[in-house]
Amino acid sequence: ETGVTQTPRHLVMGMTNKKSLKCEQHLGHNAMYWYKQSAKKPLELMFVYSLEERVENNSVPSRFSPECPNSSHLFLHLHTLQPEDSALYLCASSQDRLFGTYGYTFGSGTRLTVV
Amino acid sequence: GQNIDQPTEMTATEGAIVQINCTYQTSGFNGLFWYQQHAGEAPTFLSYNVLDGLEEKGRFSSFLSRSKGYSYLLLKELQMKDSASYLCAVRDSNYQLIWGAGTKLIIKP
Numbered sequence: 001e002t003g004v005t006q007t008p009r010h011l012v013m014g015m016t017n018k019k020s021l022k023c024e025q026h027l028g029h030n031a032m033y034w035y036k037q038s039a040k041k042p043l044e045l046m047f048v049y050s051l052e053e054r055v056e057n058n059s060v061p062s063r064f065s066p067e068c069p070n071s072s073h074l075f076l077h078l079h080t081l082q083p084e085d086s087a088l089y090l091c092a093s094s095q096d097r098l099f100g101t102y103g104y105t106f107g108s109g110t111r112l113t114v115v
Numbered sequence: 116g117q118n119i120d121q122p123t124e125m126t127a128t129e130g131a132i133v134q135i136n137c138t139y140q141t142s143g144f145n146g147l148f149w150y151q152q153h154a155g156e157a158p159t160f161l162s163y164n165v166l167d168g169l170e171e172k173g174r175f176s177s178f179l180s181r182s183k184g185y186s187y188l189l190l191k192e193l194q195m196k197d198s199a200s201y202l203c204a205v206r207d208s209n210y211q212l213i214w215g216a217g218t219k220l221i222i223k224p
Contacts, residue, residue, distance in 0.1 A: 004157070040123065042214040043202070090157070098210055101165075103148045106157040 003027065006091050006107035014115055015081060021110045023074040023091030031097045032074045033104065034066060037088040049074060050097050081114045088112070117141045119215035121203050126221045127193055135188045135201050135218045143208020149177055149188045150202040152217070158202055161188070190220075198222045 004025045013019050025032065034046040048056035049068040063085075065077040074091055088111050092104035120138045127133040139147070146165040150158040164170055164179035164186060176189040190197055203215040 040216055042119065042216045043204075045212070099206075099212075101146070101163045103150070103160050103163065103204070103212070104158075106150075106159070108155070108157045111155075 004091055004093055004105050004107035006089075006110055008110055009108065010111045010113075012113045012115060013078070013081065015083075017081075018077070018079040020078065021076040021089055021091075021112075023076075023107055025072055025074075025091075025093040025105070027093060027105060029093035029095050029105070030071055031094045031099070032068060032071075033092040033094075034074065034076050035090040035092060037090055037109070043090070047076075048097065055097070078112075081112075083114050086112055086114045117207065117213045119203055119205060119213055121201075121215040121218045123216070124219045124221065126223060127190075129193055129195060129222055129224050131193050132189065132191050133193060133220065135190070135203075135220065137186045137188070137203035137215055139184050139186075139203075139205045139213070139215075141184075141205045141207045141213050144181060145206040145208065145210060147177075147179055147186050148204045148206070148212070149186075150204065151199050152202060153199045161201075193222050195222050195224070 007022045031050045036044040046060045047066040052068050063080050067075040088109045090109045091107040094104050118140045149161040151161050152158040162177040169178045174191045179186045200217040200219045202217045204212045
């Protein structure tokens with residue numbers, strides 16, 4: 001399998017649940033990203049990992065917790081979320097943080113609904 | 116602050132031509148990207164401009180004017196499968212990507 005794969009595609013969770021989103025890339029890239037996409041809003045960068053080290057955390061609430069165990073895998077652990085956290089969560093990767101002339105390769109996203 | 120503006124929604128007819136505009140105000144400039152995103156799918160790379168002028172790639176072309184902070188994506192011979200959202204993004208001086216909210220393009224027969 002090639003590209004960036006995200007699981008699950010859809011997730012419904014209660015505000016007291018704990019769940020995790022998974023992202024896997026098979027492109028040999030060294031940088032991975034979590035983005036939040038809400039309707040009619042620009043993509044919001046949440047976290048950046050470069051060579052498995054977190055290099056950016058854009059004031060994201062602590063109820064979102066990323067994990068990057070190796071350069072191919074990225075997780076987003078979720079707990080005690082709020083309804084306003086309902087959105088499409090996109091994972092992306094790039095060769096490095098400068099991401100050349102091709103930008104990112106995105107996964108298809110996880111559609112998260114918090115009830 | 117940094118800002119990318121693009122129309123929220125556009126409608127065009129199959130077989131026609133449509134131009135999607137993007138204006139930006141950013142801290143520095145290190146290139147502009149266009150992505151296509153079909154509903155429920157991953158955004159996919161369309162084009163990259165770093166110098167002024169027109170880049171043509173099949174039915175799609177992208178134009179950049181750095182002095183005006185302006186770009187457009189031109190889609191020719193529109194097909195129904197071109198119905199999607201088109202995202203404009205600028206890489207600033209810190210190599211951060213600043214995103215527009217996207218333009219939803221609706222193609223009618």
